[in-house]
Amino acid sequence: MRTRDAGKEEIVKQKAIQMIVSQGIEGFGMNKLAKECGISVATLYIYYADKDDLIKKIGTQIGRNYFEAMIKAFSNDMPFAEGLRKQWDIRISFWETNKMEVACWEVLQNSTYGEYINQGMVDLRAIIVAFYEQAIERKDLVPISPEVFRSIAFGPLFSLLKHHAIGKKLDGTHFTLTSNVIDEAFNLVLKALTP
Amino acid sequence: MEENRKNILVFATDIKTKMEKKQITTPLNDLAAIEEWNIDQKDVDCVLRIVSQSITAEEVIKLINELGFNCAELP
Numbered sequence: 001m002r003t004r005d006a007g008k009e010e011i012v013k014q015k016a017i018q019m020i021v022s023q024g025i026e027g028f029g030m031n032k033l034a035k036e037c038g039i040s041v042a043t044l045y046i047y048y049a050d051k052d053d054l055i056k057k058i059g060t061q062i063g064r065n066y067f068e069a070m071i072k073a074f075s076n077d078m079p080f081a082e083g084l085r086k087q088w089d090i091r092i093s094f095w096e097t098n099k100m101e102v103a104c105w106e107v108l109q110n111s112t113y114g115e116y117i118n119q120g121m122v123d124l125r126a127i128i129v130a131f132y133e134q135a136i137e138r139k140d141l142v143p144i145s146p147e148v149f150r151s152i153a154f155g156p157l158f159s160l161l162k163h164h165a166i167g168k169k170l171d172g173t174h175f176t177l178t179s180n181v182i183d184e185a186f187n188l189v190l191k192a193l194t195p
Numbered sequence: 196m197e198e199n200r201k202n203i204l205v206f207a208t209d210i211k212t213k214m215e216k217k218q219i220t221t222p223l224n225d226l227a228a229i230e231e232w233n234i235d236q237k238d239v240d241c242v243l244r245i246v247s248q249s250i251t252a253e254e255v256i257k258l259i260n261e262l263g264f265n266c267a268e269l270p
Contacts, residue, residue, distance in 0.1 A: 029239045031238070041205060041270070
């Protein structure tokens with residue numbers, strides 16, 4: 001009788017994330033993954049029904065960790081500028097400490113699994129949506145659609161984080177995301193979003 | 196999870212297509228000893244996964260071979 005082992009399961013998750021990032025969704029197989037983890041394929045199929053199940057569970061967990069980190073430090077009744085800054089800070093620290101997970105998340109978002117994984121985040125996203133709606137009600141935020149809000153509020157941050165991840169500016173010279181750069185960008189975003 | 200206490204058997208097969216899956220569906224569904232089964236056609240090994248308390252690997256291999264497919268138990 002084969003039983004589950006939480007330690008092994010964690011190794012499987014970490015290895016699977018690495019393989020999705022380095023080889024893509026099509027490129028990795030359960031056999032290869034089992035070998036990398038030093039377990040039998042059969043054991044892998046105790047944890048997961050199939051490759052689909054594995055990818056869905058891993059993607060959902062990354063997303064939930066991300067949003068839960070967000071929600072822990074942030075409350076939707078914070079003043080707009082403070083709440084938005086909090087969200088920036090949490091996003092930045094999550095990117096810093098979970099580089100592989102973020103890279104894997106990006107791969108999955110651009111795949112056929114994106115929709116399934118996002119469905120699992122609806123309850124957590126709702127808290128952020130409530131923050132945005134309350135800010136409009138209080139007239140702390142100009143009345144714009146959620147998509148425009150998201151693009152302007154976080155687009156510049158994601159763009160900077162991508163440069164930071166690559167470590168390069170557009171001209172190829174070295175780039176690090178400093179607090180000065182973050183402040184500069186954040187203040188401009190705030191300027192655009194507040195009435 | 197309930198599945199922890201059940202026996203899971205896994206096999207590498209050459210059941211690659213939807214049509215081929217159809218050929219094994221009824222025979223596997225009809226076996227009372229099989230509580231649950233699925234086939235991972237996104238994986239290279241087309242892994243057949245069977246949850247059962249009583250069926251043996253040999254019985255599964257024999258059945259799948261009789262249906263015209265290769266089937267080998269995975270370690």
